[in-house]
Amino acid sequence: MFPYLLAAILLISLSGFYLGRKQASNLRSQTKLHSLPQYHGYFIALWCGIPTILLILLWTALEPILLGSLIRSHLESQSGGLTPTDYVIMTEEVRNLAAGVALGTQDPLILETAEWMRSLQQSSQWSMVVVTILLAMLIMAFTRSKVAPGFKARHGVELLFNGFLFISSTIAILTTIGIVLSLIFETFRFFELVPITEFLFGLKWYPQIAIRADQVAGDGAWGAIPVFSGTLLISFVAMIVAGPIGLMSAIYFSEYASPKMRGWTKPILEILAGIPTVVYGFFAALTLAPLVRDGGIAIGLDVEARSALAAGLVMGVMIIPFISSLSDDVINAVPQTLRDGSYAMGATKSETIRQVIIPAALPGIVGAFLLAISRAIGETMIVAMAAGLNANLTANPLENVTTVTVQIVVALIGDQEFDDPKTLSAFALGLVLFVVTLILNVVALAIVKKYREKYD
Amino acid sequence: MSQKKNNGSLVTKINSSDVRVFYDQTEALHGVNLEIYENSVTALIGPSGCGKSTFLRCINRMNDVIEGCRITGKITLDNEDIYDKGLDVVQLREKVGMVFQKPNPFPKSIYDNIAYGPQIHGLAQNRQEMDEIVENSLKKAGLFEEVKDRLNSPGTGLSGGQQQRLCIARAIAVNPEVILMDEPCSALDPIATAKIEELIHELRQNYTIVIVTHSMQQAARVSQRTAFFHMGDLVEVGDTDDIFVRPEDKRTQDYITGRFG
Ligand SMILES: Nc1ncnc2c1ncn2[C@@H]1O[C@H](COP(=O)(O)OP(=O)(O)O)[C@@H](O)[C@H]1O
Numbered sequence: 189m190f191p192y193l194l195a196a197i198l199l200i201s202l203s204g205f206y207l208g209r210k211q212a213s214n215l216r217s218q219t220k221l222h223s224l225p226q227y228h229g230y231f232i233a234l235w236c237g238i239p240t241i242l243l244i245l246l247w248t249a250l251e252p253i254l255l256g257s258l259i260r261s262h263l264e265s266q267s268g269g270l271t272p273t274d275y276v277i278m279t280e281e282v283r284n285l286a287a288g289v290a291l292g293t294q295d296p297l298i299l300e301t302a303e304w305m306r307s308l309q310q311s312s313q314w315s316m317v318v319v320t321i322l323l324a325m326l327i328m329a330f331t332r333s334k335v336a337p338g339f340k341a342r343h344g345v346e347l348l349f350n351g352f353l354f355i356s357s358t359i360a361i362l363t364t365i366g367i368v369l370s371l372i373f374e375t376f377r378f379f380e381l382v383p384i385t386e387f388l389f390g391l392k393w394y395p396q397i398a399i400r401a402d403q404v405a406g407d408g409a410w411g412a413i414p415v416f417s418g419t420l421l422i423s424f425v426a427m428i429v430a431g432p433i434g435l436m437s438a439i440y441f442s443e444y445a446s447p448k449m450r451g452w453t454k455p456i457l458e459i460l461a462g463i464p465t466v467v468y469g470f471f472a473a474l475t476l477a478p479l480v481r482d483g484g485i486a487i488g489l490d491v492e493a494r495s496a497l498a499a500g501l502v503m504g505v506m507i508i509p510f511i512s513s514l515s516d517d518v519i520n521a522v523p524q525t526l527r528d529g530s531y532a533m534g535a536t537k538s539e540t541i542r543q544v545i546i547p548a549a550l551p552g553i554v555g556a557f558l559l560a561i562s563r564a565i566g567e568t569m570i571v572a573m574a575a576g577l578n579a580n581l582t583a584n585p586l587e588n589v590t591t592v593t594v595q596i597v598v599a600l601i602g603d604q605e606f607d608d609p610k611t612l613s614a615f616a617l618g619l620v621l622f623v624v625t626l627i628l629n630v631v632a633l634a635i636v637k638k639y640r641e642k643y644d
Numbered sequence: 645m646s647q648k649k650n651n652g653s654l655v656t657k658i659n660s661s662d663v664r665v666f667y668d669q670t671e672a673l674h675g676v677n678l679e680i681y682e683n684s685v686t687a688l689i690g691p692s693g694c695g696k697s698t699f700l701r702c703i704n705r706m707n708d709v710i711e712g713c714r715i716t717g718k719i720t721l722d723n724e725d726i727y728d729k730g731l732d733v734v735q736l737r738e739k740v741g742m743v744f745q746k747p748n749p750f751p752k753s754i755y756d757n758i759a760y761g762p763q764i765h766g767l768a769q770n771r772q773e774m775d776e777i778v779e780n781s782l783k784k785a786g787l788f789e790e791v792k793d794r795l796n797s798p799g800t801g802l803s804g805g806q807q808q809r810l811c812i813a814r815a816i817a818v819n820p821e822v823i824l825m826d827e828p829c830s831a832l833d834p835i836a837t838a839k840i841e842e843l844i845h846e847l848r849q850n851y852t853i854v855i856v857t858h859s860m861q862q863a864a865r866v867s868q869r870t871a872f873f874h875m876g877d878l879v880e881v882g883d884t885d886d887i888f889v890r891p892e893d894k895r896t897q898d899y900i901t902g903r904f905g
């Protein structure tokens with residue numbers, strides 16, 4: 189039903205376009221029009237299409253809700269004395285039956301109500317068809333009557349288009365605000381259960397608490413410091429790898445590589461950025477972590493099977509292209525006149541790079557590093573697979589640590605209820621993570637922007 | 645081309661013979677023969693795109709940096725071929741400094757901008773010697789009084805004219821014999837321009853200066869000799885007074901009287 193109706197509306201809009209354009213062209217042969225004929229066409233088509241389609245969407249969204257409450261009050265009036273949960277279950281059964289899912293229910297009340305619901309749905313659907321098509325036709329008739337030499341159809345179309353773009357951007361902004369608000373709201377609920385001081389300053393993180401009475405588990409401890417220190421440790425290892433390599437390769441690409449060389453090596457580096465992080469993750473867990481362990485043992489070091497080092501190394505490889513392409517942009521933005529000035533003083537290429545280009549590009553490079561760090565901090569898949577689960581407060585990269593993102597994953601899988609601190613802790617961790625990366629991004633972008641302005 | 649004789653007492657510092665420059669396949673200079681005399685200012689003039697900058701960049705081999713640029717012919721500095729295989733460009737550029745069209749101070753302090761060259765060429769043994777070099781260079785460039793209290797603030801914070809004098813001081817700091825200037829005043833206001841022109845006058849005592857300029861008044865004011873380029877050819881060269889008063893070639897005449905350019 190739905191696709192046919194949509195097609196019908198589109199057809200009406202389309203014919204509205206042609207009719208309006210034709211009508212306006214006819215007028216145009218006699219007088220001068222304010223708007224070109226096609227604008228009259230667009231005006232009619234958009235007004236026929238958009239409100240009706242919105243109505244269809246609204247109808248489709250509201251129908252189940254209205255029918256649901258109708259059914260429920262019907263059930264309540266027909267059978268007394270049941271708990272609210274029973275009614276919810278019964279309504280669900282009716283809904284399923286009406287949708288054609290046989291559940292083998294014999295209850296005559298439910299069977300009868302389902303039948304009733306089906307007929308209600310049918311009439312609702314048909315009335316939707318009739319109403320919307322009528323509406324589209326009416327609008328078409330009305331808007332066609334407005335086609336006149338002085339009618340400002342172009343302005344109308346612009347206005348509609350503006351409105352459309354405005355609504356799209358509003359949706360994007362509202363969802364962002366919604367997500368942040370829910371994050372904040374749930375975090376407050378967490379802090380009702382766990383003191384904020386314990387979360388921010390506590391040194392122990394044991395989220396394993398008993399959900400059911402028969403489970404054996406600890407009482408839980410919610411000190412987030414070891415979790416954040418794990419994130420910092422792994423990000424630090426990653427930056428040790430990615431910082432120098434990314435920067436050096438950026439320098440190579442922008443200053444040394446011939447255009448031909450650059451033409452085929454840069455895309456290869458950019459492929460690195462396109463590898464899904466889950467692939468990096470199992471590479472870290474299955475290939476690199478054992479290697480690091482064996483290597484460590486061979487030289488007499490005690491390396492754990494899941495070490496911060498292994499996860500950090502792979503994360504570093506992941507962010508190399510990020511650092512290198514951002515730094516490359518920044519280095520390329522250093523004006524050629526500075527290079528010329530340095531060469532003309534008799535400086536060699538490497539002297540010029542070290543003493544002129546890098547200092548000139550430094551703010552931008554710092555910005556690139558900050559963006560890369562915020563990327564590393566928020567990275568989930570690699571650490572979920574390659575880092576550990578124990579919140580271990582250590583600075584030793586050979587040990588097992590966990591990260592904020594891993595703990596969020598852990599909190600939200602498996603047995604969970606929405607009001608226990610384990611689940612809610614995910615929101616608190618997420619909020620802190622969000623704030624940290626937000627600050628990093630804002631600072632980094634501000635630095636990069638200022639740097640760009642300097643050389644424009 | 646006519647090469648008018650000079651007044652006799654001058655020594656040839658730079659001599660170019662049949663210099664041709666190619667950018668990829670296009671020939672931008674068609675065989676330039678030009679003598680440049682010691683301790684004098686030689687102005688290169690001509691309509692834009694005629695190859696003035698190209699020729700200037702040949703003298704300190706800055707064209708080496710440009711991809712696809714090729715040069716034939718011979719240029720000597722004190723009778724030594726500067727395109728000789730055994731010659732080190734780093735040493736050449738120590739002797740031949742350059743000042744660019746747009747002031748391009750390095751993103752460093754005023755002090756470090758000047759110290760850059762001496763440090764690269766190892767001209768100072770210790771901090772004290774470096775301080776002296778910096779101070780002397782700034783004095784010679786007529787900038788010292790204006791910046792002596794803020795040697796550690798960034799060079800990019802100076803005004804355009806000060807930046808250009810900083811760039812001249814930077815070039816002087818390595819004790820060059822020749823200073824090349826490519827339209828050094830084209831980005832400056834008249835007052836800053838006057839200061840630079842005055843400076844060029846003073847520098848002439850100790851350095852050989854080659855200056856590209858699009859302003860004929862400037863050429864007349866600062867130079868002793870003028871070379872007129874047109875479409876990759878050196879059309880005419882001679883004493884500045886002669887060139888402006890009695891140009892021999894029709895094209896020079898047209899340019900000077902403002903008929904084209
Ligand atoms: N880097 C370059 N690549 C290719 N062609 C160039 C380059 N620099 C200059 N040219 C060409 O060489 C000719 C002379 O240029 P230039 O020496 O800059 O002239 P001028 O300084 O007299 O205005 C021009 O035709 C210009 O297009």
Ligand SMILES: [Mg+2]
Binds near residue numbers: 696697698826
């Ligand atoms: Mg030029």
